[in-house]
Amino acid sequence: MLNHLKLIHSLFFLSSLFISQTTLAQELQLLTALEEDITESSGLIYLDDRLITHEDGGTSGPFILEIDPTTGETSRLVVINDANNRDWEAMCYDDEFIYIGDFGNNLGNRTDLGIYKISIDDYLNNNTVDASFISFQYSDQTEFEANSNHNFDAEAFIAYGDSLYIFTKNRLDYQTNVYAVSKTPGAYSIHKNGTLKADCLVTDATYDSQNQRLSLIGYFTVVPIFMNIENITDARFSSYDLERLELNVISGYSHQIEGLTHRENDQFYITSEKNALADQALYDLDLISSNLGVSSSNSNLIYPNPTLHQFSISGDVEYFSLFDSNGQEVIKGKQQNVYLHDFPSGCYTLKIKFANQEKLHTEQIIKL
Numbered sequence: 001m002l003n004h005l006k007l008i009h010s011l012f013f014l015s016s017l018f019i020s021q022t023t024l025a026q027e028l029q030l031l032t033a034l035e036e037d038i039t040e041s042s043g044l045i046y047l048d049d050r051l052i053t054h055e056d057g058g059t060s061g062p063f064i065l066e067i068d069p070t071t072g073e074t075s076r077l078v079v080i081n082d083a084n085n086r087d088w089e090a091m092c093y094d095d096e097f098i099y100i101g102d103f104g105n106n107l108g109n110r111t112d113l114g115i116y117k118i119s120i121d122d123y124l125n126n127n128t129v130d131a132s133f134i135s136f137q138y139s140d141q142t143e144f145e146a147n148s149n150h151n152f153d154a155e156a157f158i159a160y161g162d163s164l165y166i167f168t169k170n171r172l173d174y175q176t177n178v179y180a181v182s183k184t185p186g187a188y189s190i191h192k193n194g195t196l197k198a199d200c201l202v203t204d205a206t207y208d209s210q211n212q213r214l215s216l217i218g219y220f221t222v223v224p225i226f227m228n229i230e231n232i233t234d235a236r237f238s239s240y241d242l243e244r245l246e247l248n249v250i251s252g253y254s255h256q257i258e259g260l261t262h263r264e265n266d267q268f269y270i271t272s273e274k275n276a277l278a279d280q281a282l283y284d285l286d287l288i289s290s291n292l293g294v295s296s297s298n299s300n301l302i303y304p305n306p307t308l309h310q311f312s313i314s315g316d317v318e319y320f321s322l323f324d325s326n327g328q329e330v331i332k333g334k335q336q337n338v339y340l341h342d343f344p345s346g347c348y349t350l351k352i353k354f355a356n357q358e359k360l361h362t363e364q365i366i367k368l
Contacts, residue, residue: 027248028224028270028283032072038065039280041271042155043091043100044204044259048124050076051269051282053259057087057104064091064100064123069269072282079128083116089155090204092164097183098123099164100131101157108150113137115157115164117185132185134164139189151177155258156205156216159183160235167196167205167216174220176202178237194238200225204260206268207232214240217260217270221325221347223362224249224257224272226285246362247285248351254278277326302350306366310339316355322365323349340367 034041040056054064062083066076080100087104100116115134122129141152149172156167156176163180170176176198179190202218214237216227224247229240249255249272259271266287274280301314313320313336322331322338325347331338348365 026245026285028250028285030250030253031069031269031282031284033253034067034072034271034280034282035074038067038072038074039274041067041259041273041280042089042104042204044261044269044271045091045093045098045206046261046263046269047093047098047120051261052091052098053271054088054091054100055085056089056258056273057085057102060085060088064098067282069282077127078123080116080118080131081128083131086110086112090157092157092159092205092207093120094159094183096120097159099134099157099159099183101154101166103136103154103157103166105153107146107148108141108152109144109146111137111144115181117183134181134183134185135187136181136190137188138179139191151175155203158205158207158214160207160232163235165235165237166190167202169201169203169218170198171201174199174201176216176218180235194236196227196238196242198225198227198242199244202227203258206261208262211265213262215260215262215268217257219255219257220364221349222255222323223247223349223364224255226260226268228287245287248360249278249283250281252278253281301352301361302363302365305363306368307340308368309341310337311365312337313352315352318353318355320350320352323351343367 041053042056043054045052051067051069062085063077063079065074068075086102088102089104090101092099098118103113116131118129118131138152151170151172153169154166155169158165166179168177176196177192178194181190200218200220202216205216207214212232214229214232218225226245228243254272254275256273256275258273261269268285270283272281317334319334321329324330345367350363350365352361
């Protein structure tokens with residue numbers, strides 16, 4: 001009984017995050033599957049017409065790869081001297097340097113977080129490069145016991161002005177905290193300077209200086225989520241409005257989106273990691289066709305939510321599909337009343353096609 005009460009409490013917490021969330025949905029365009037050796041593309045940048053990535057820690061050595069975006073094959077490999085891929089999770093760059101974030105911290109117990117800094121000129125002209133190191137710790141982290149529920153993991157950062165800005169992957173509250181760290185090699189205690197209401201696990205970020213646009217990506221259960229802030233004029237990122245776009249992944253390819261980089265104007269490259277159910281891939285996202293920020297969902301479309309036994313869909317339903325937390329379709333149909341008596345408690349993803357709308361509508365359903 002106690003465990004059941006804890007589950008209900010957790011599900012109510014999640015429902016408070018997602019029930020009234022603004023949602024648009026768009027299909028990701030598959031460019032190519034990634035080659036078998038690139039199973040965990042975590043960081044991603046597009047520099048000098050080169051698509052550059054690295055593998056996650058534990059699966060790869062200290063090197064970065066260039067990918068052919070038409071075939072998904074590795075076209076070049078550059079080794080970083082005297083570096084250790086403990087848990088590389090992100091990449092970014094400025095006019096002179098590439099930065100690699102070795103700050104993956106799944107259990108919240110790392111005390112060796114840092115960022116490798118390499119010269120762009122060295123990278124473009126050599127197949128082995130030297131790196132300097134920026135070491136940091138979170139000033140507000142006081143506990144370092146291994147724990148899967150915490151707010152000190154990170155898989156995203158950008159270069160902006162004279163600093164690097166880290167966006168955390170909050171496993172405890174599903175938001176993202178923002179920390180600034182100097183670009184100058186050294187050891188730092190960094191302070192939180194804001195929080196963005198991500199309502200998902202943030203896995204990468206990219207900054208387009210030409211369009212003054214900050215974009216982030218992540219996922220909640222099986223739903224990849226793209227987030228966007230336009231017209232950035234200073235580093236107070238949490239003071240801006242965050243737009244959201246839910247992404248639909250082609251069947252057979254992983255929903256675990258990990259890499260994001262802008263390419264030109266409103267276009268982005270996105271990579272996903274291989275998991276037990278689906279393969280790794282490279283995608284294209286075009287914001288011109290997304291209508292981002294034009295439409296919003298209505299929390300009254302689905303009721304009751306959370307629910308014990310059933311929910312109803314308000315509107316002219318053409319069809320819907322309901323997915324469990326593993327991405328398996330468990331119900332499909334076009335009726336307005338959906339019964340969940342025989343399903344376990346948990347978070348479900350509902351995708352609906354309304355007769356009067358071109359885009360799929362996505363909601364998170366909490367079954368108590």
